[in-house]
Amino acid sequence: MDFDGARARLVADLRQSRFIKDDMVADAMLKVPREQFVPRSMREEAYTDSPLSIGSGQTISAPHMVAIMVEASQLKSGHKVLEIGAGSGYHAAVVAELVRPGGRVFTVERVASLAKFAGDNINRTGYGNTVQIICGDGSNGLPEEAPFDRIFVACAAPDVPMPLKAQLADGGRLLVPVGGRYFQKLMLVERKGSKFNQEDLGGCVFVPLIGEHGYRTSSM
Ligand code: SAH
Numbered sequence: 001m002d003f004d005g006a007r008a009r010l011v012a013d014l015r016q017s018r019f020i021k022d023d024m025v026a027d028a029m030l031k032v033p034r035e036q037f038v039p040r041s042m043r044e045e046a047y048t049d050s051p052l053s054i055g056s057g058q059t060i061s062a063p064h065m066v067a068i069m070v071e072a073s074q075l076k077s078g079h080k081v082l083e084i085g086a087g088s089g090y091h092a093a094v095v096a097e098l099v100r101p102g103g104r105v106f107t108v109e110r111v112a113s114l115a116k117f118a119g120d121n122i123n124r125t126g127y128g129n130t131v132q133i134i135c136g137d138g139s140n141g142l143p144e145e146a147p148f149d150r151i152f153v154a155c156a157a158p159d160v161p162m163p164l165k166a167q168l169a170d171g172g173r174l175l176v177p178v179g180g181r182y183f184q185k186l187m188l189v190e191r192k193g194s195k196f197n198q199e200d201l202g203g204c205v206f207v208p209l210i211g212e213h214g215y216r217t218s219s220m
Contacts, residue, residue: 003035006047010063013049019067028097029067034060037090037121056111058207060088061154065204069175072188072201073150075099082145082167083107084138084209085154089118089131095152096130105131106145108138110210139211141167148172156184156206161213165189165196177206181215 011029014020020029035046038060042052051059069091075081075098083092086109095105109115115135122131134142139161141151146167153164153176160176168174168191177184186201208215 001044003033003043003046007034010047010049014064014067017064019064020071022071024098025067025070028070028094029063031097032090032093033125034063034090036125037088037093054088054114054117056114058087058111058114060090061206066091066094068186068201069152070094070098072186073152073173073175075103075150078102079149080145080147080169081105081150081152082138082142082148082164083152083154084141084164085109085207086118086133087114087154089121089127089133091152091154092118092131092133093122093125093127095150096127100130103130106134106142106148107131108134108136108142110135110137137211139163139209139213143167151175153177153209154206155209155214156181157209157214160187160189160198161209163213165191175201177204181208 011026020026035043038046038052049063051062054060079099086107092105092107112135115133119133141163147169149169149172151164151174156177172191174189176187178187186204188199190197
């Protein structure tokens with residue numbers, strides 16, 4: 001299969017439907033080989049615009065959802081970024097493209113087998129110097145590395161987790177899906193000093209954030 005051609009077509013479609021408006025975001029998504037972040041048996045489906053199963057009941061987000069979050073975050077080179085929910089590592093790799101040179105991406109994953117999967121994918125594709133994967137409950141953030149210029153939560157929370165707001169740098173942006181288990185609103189939280197402005201970017205569906213500042217159990 002011609003993965004490069006399929007990737008170029010997907011990015012062109014995401015531009016046409018206005019999920020991607022920024023050339024830098026388009027370039028980043030043209031560079032990251034999504035087929036390297038899905039299980040081997042699903043490589044041929046890597047460029048359909050949908051979430052795909054990565055095991056342990058979890059999914060790699062649909063490309064348009066990664067585009068929406070990354071566009072809204074306005075990433076710049078040098079940014080220090082936290083992601084909650086490494087999953088496949090794909091979103092972290094796209095972010096890495098945009099924060100290089102000088103930036104860092106810390107991504108926390110609670111499922112050990114997925115933390116390993118993400119780490120293998122990140123190292124194989126050459127993002128290991130920029131992206132660090134931590135296995136644990138990301139609903140507490142990563143206080144030892146705070147503050148962060150940008151924070152992405154790739155799973156759905158009942159409310160904006162307090163520790164994540166506290167770990168946002170002044171002027172920083174946090175993207176988090178907030179709501180019930182089956183439908184959420186993607187919230188953009190912007191910190192201005194001690195003020196937090198919130199904007200609803202629209203409906204979305206993510207797997208739940210399981211942890212101290214998320215849902216308490218994985219049972220549906
Ligand atoms: N960003 C990923 C998609 C992740 S799906 C990608 O690009 O592939 C959401 C992930 O969040 C799942 O892997 C799930 O295990 C993880 N997750 C759920 N609750 C978590 C928590 N409290 N801390 C860290 N990871 C969590």
